[in-house]
Amino acid sequence: MTRQSTEIRQEQIKQAVLDIIYTDGLKNLSTRNLANRIGMSEGSIFRHFPTKQDIILSIIQDVQDEFIGSLRAIANSKLEPEKRLNDYLCETVKYLTDNKGITMLLFSEASHNNDEMLKMNLQQIFNNQKMLVSKIILDGIASGKWDESISVESVAMLYMGIPVSLNIDLVLHNGEFYADNYCTKMMQLILKMLKK
Amino acid sequence: MTRQSTEIRQEQIKQAVLDIIYTDGLKNLSTRNLANRIGMSEGSIFRHFPTKQDIILSIIQDVQDEFIGSLRAIANSKLEPEKRLNDYLCETVKYLTDNKGITMLLFSEASHNNDEMLKMNLQQIFNNQKMLVSKIILDGIASGKWDESISVESVAMLYMGIPVSLNIDLVLHNGEFYADNYCTKMMQLILKMLKK
DNA sequence: TATCTTTGTAAGCAATTACTTACAAGCATG
DNA sequence: CATGCTTGTAAGTAATTGCTTACAAAGATA
Known part of the structure; x- marks a missing residue:
């Protein structure tokens, strides 16, 4: 995946969170799912948010x-x-x-x-x-x-x-x-x- | 644990569920926790409820x-x-x-x-x-x-x-x-x- | 160009999850 | 007593969880 600033990635992640909650429910809001939805690796998520x-x-x-x-x-x-x-x-x-x-x-x-x-x-x-x-x-x-x-x-x-x-x-x-x-x-x- | 009828166990289990939710939150409502709270084995829970x-x-x-x-x-x-x-x-x-x-x-x-x-x-x-x-x-x-x-x-x-x-x-x-x-x-x- | 910081990832971590299996013991019925 | 059904449990299962690690590459700064 191409590099992006933390600010942009944070926005993408937050948007994906809301997306998943609405479509699949909070139960399916795993960091694995989250990464897949955005198309990035799971490790990347923890680059931009501590937890x-x-x-x-x-x-x-x-x-x-x-x-x-x-x-x-x-x-x-x-x-x-x-x-x-x-x-x-x-x-x-x-x-x-x-x-x-x-x-x-x-x-x-x-x-x-x-x-x-x-x-x-x-x-x-x-x-x-x-x-x-x-x-x-x-x-x-x-x-x-x-x-x-x-x-x-x-x-x-x-x-x-x-x-x-x-x-x-x-x-x-x-x-x-x-x-x-x-x-x-x-x-x-x-x-x-x-x-x- | 002494034997009890399914009816009594079901009541105990349901009461423990509400107990856990109130004290620890829904997140901690695992079958493991549930069994511990009642003092029975995890397998027993699945004797009295299918899921x-x-x-x-x-x-x-x-x-x-x-x-x-x-x-x-x-x-x-x-x-x-x-x-x-x-x-x-x-x-x-x-x-x-x-x-x-x-x-x-x-x-x-x-x-x-x-x-x-x-x-x-x-x-x-x-x-x-x-x-x-x-x-x-x-x-x-x-x-x-x-x-x-x-x-x-x-x-x-x-x-x-x-x-x-x-x-x-x-x-x-x-x-x-x-x-x-x-x-x-x-x-x-x-x-x-x-x-x- | 050389160095340093930032962003990316694949692989793996230990912990936890809901649920199953194999087997023992209680209890009612013949 | 013997038979069969119910209730109990310890020890598993595979899957998933949040998060880490080791390392590569991109971009900024010197």
């Missing part, structure tokens, strides 16, 4: 940077809280349906090998999301539009249930999901809950 | 029979829809916090080895739950108490998000969860959504 675990952690870091990053931008924008909440949900739905390998990875890794490092990373992603949603809701309450007597934390938790159960649907139905007006319908319900 | 996969499937079958069974009883009772919905949620929360091994098993197995049989079983559990919730909501609408213009399917989906994200919380926080008034708070939100 297999580090590949997973690097992917989770990408999620933090890219996905949570874009959500943060939405939550902190100057738009109406209602619009922000809508954009936030739709962005999440889009990300999950577009990145099914990641979805399954996040879903199953933590409970699978009970690794504290992994759990901490996922916890952070989960908490970040809850905080951002809470912020939007608090902004809506502060502007006098939404009911100030509701439990913000509970709404955030309920809200988080949307992407998470969408996640399960995606896994169980092999990625086939008709998200047509899914986002819109959910927003209607959430808004009714938030209304004064 | 390791069959142990998992048998556990999932138990969930179907016991858990879904009790939820069905609640959904079909003669009580007020509001009371039924409350009982249903609280029963779910209780089951999940009491059976953390099962929680993690259901969570990760399907996405882990991409097995169609497993997926079908989990799909059925998930769909059963959605149907039962939908039934309660429809009863409430039929009685004239709840808003008939809402999308029942969407409410059911949103509702399902509650146990599922509770699930994630449980896995990520090693089973520590303060479910004090969790059920009550969620019910308040759901009821506001259903109100005319």
Whole structure:
């Protein structure tokens, strides 16, 4: 195989990981399989990542940077809280349906090998999301539009249930999901809950 | 080891599976580990179950029979829809916090080895739950108490998000969860959504 | 050109996996 | 007691796992 920089190889490896998870399941994510999928030797993989675990952690870091990053931008924008909440949900739905390998990875890794490092990373992603949603809701309450007597934390938790159960649907139905007006319908319900 | 009937051994094995999953993670659920935990030989396990996969499937079958069974009883009772919905949620929360091994098993197995049989079983559990919730909501609408213009399917989906994200919380926080008034708070939100 | 670092690979490592085999002993039935 | 079925186990099996080692070649730097 022709030489390539570590940066390029790392990207190839991470992409192949998601590919394998989605098509064959996490169980078949061996370094042997991984190397074959890319067309490189198994030893090469360990040139670019110290351990297999580090590949997973690097992917989770990408999620933090890219996905949570874009959500943060939405939550902190100057738009109406209602619009922000809508954009936030739709962005999440889009990300999950577009990145099914990641979805399954996040879903199953933590409970699978009970690794504290992994759990901490996922916890952070989960908490970040809850905080951002809470912020939007608090902004809506502060502007006098939404009911100030509701439990913000509970709404955030309920809200988080949307992407998470969408996640399960995606896994169980092999990625086939008709998200047509899914986002819109959910927003209607959430808004009714938030209304004064 | 003294002789025991297959029925007793099967129960012991299944209990040990949940035990291992909860304490050591699914990754450490090997037949070797399993045998050690019970104090029997590895060969003995294969006396009582044809394959390791069959142990998992048998556990999932138990969930179907016991858990879904009790939820069905609640959904079909003669009580007020509001009371039924409350009982249903609280029963779910209780089951999940009491059976953390099962929680993690259901969570990760399907996405882990991409097995169609497993997926079908989990799909059925998930769909059963959605149907039962939908039934309660429809009863409430039929009685004239709840808003008939809402999308029942969407409410059911949103509702399902509650146990599922509770699930994630449980896995990520090693089973520590303060479910004090969790059920009550969620019910308040759901009821506001259903109100005319 | 000579040297050094980086990237590649084939072969092999010990450990672990789910499962089998051969055989012993318990237990009910004749 | 004898026969047959069930339950137990120790010691295997072949396959797979994550990772290492020894060495070759490419590319950068001097």
